Amino acid sequence: MLKERTNFKIISNPIVNQSLSVMRNKDTDTQGVRLAARKLTRILLYEATKNLPQKDIEIETPVSKCVTKTINDDITIIISPILRAGLIFTDEAVDILPQATIRHIGMYRDESTLKPVWYYNKVPMPVHEPNKYYVFITDPMLATGNSLKEAVRLYVSKGIPQENICCISMISAPCGIEALFKEFPDINLIVSAVDSHLNERGYIVPGMGDAGDRIFNTL
Numbered sequence: 001m002l003k004e005r006t007n008f009k010i011i012s013n014p015i016v017n018q019s020l021s022v023m024r025n026k027d028t029d030t031q032g033v034r035l036a037a038r039k040l041t042r043i044l045l046y047e048a049t050k051n052l053p054q055k056d057i058e059i060e061t062p063v064s065k066c067v068t069k070t071i072n073d074d075i076t077i078i079i080s081p082i083l084r085a086g087l088i089f090t091d092e093a094v095d096i097l098p099q100a101t102i103r104h105i106g107m108y109r110d111e112s113t114l115k116p117v118w119y120y121n122k123v124p125m126p127v128h129e130p131n132k133y134y135v136f137i138t139d140p141m142l143a144t145g146n147s148l149k150e151a152v153r154l155y156v157s158k159g160i161p162q163e164n165i166c167c168i169s170m171i172s173a174p175c176g177i178e179a180l181f182k183e184f185p186d187i188n189l190i191v192s193a194v195d196s197h198l199n200e201r202g203y204i205v206p207g208m209g210d211a212g213d214r215i216f217n218t219l
């Protein structure tokens, strides 16, 4: 039984569930997987960005002046897709947040140890006011949690508060969720499904198989 936390959300609605069914089905082709995944990423991104700081601005509509809300422009928003499957979030993310910086993180999973192996890191950067950074790390599958932990560690080491970091995954496993919160109890986590367990090869059961292969047609 997973512990309830205010910083952990499982998003479920008919569109999410239908998208997951399409993605999980082994008979869905790559085009179908991508379309369903894109739809799902948009919903998860809307949830993830709910607490971005806002400010009031005065504008003029064709009818009258009014005060409206907009996202603060003195913050830095970072989208960090974990390559390669995390890329599926990027197009929707830049549509929603055109002001965001995209910082790619390249890790693959060593199939024997299930530990992440780095091959690309676009994160090193000076961080002057870490409290003003809001980071969204995307990886469709949260299995062991090892890759997400590595990615979060990188941002936390720059002084960015855990509360300003949000990990977004589609399908997750209970052990990965617990491992992530054990090391970083104050980060935010948004998923659309918590599955049963990992199999002996570290795949989520029932899951959707290898998300990268299914999204990029490399099966």
Ligand code: URA
Residues within 6 Å of the ligand: 085, 141, 143, 202, 203, 204, 205, 207, 208, 209, 210, 211, 212
């Ligand atoms: N990564 C995947 O793509 N699928 C899994 O089931 C686990 C990790």
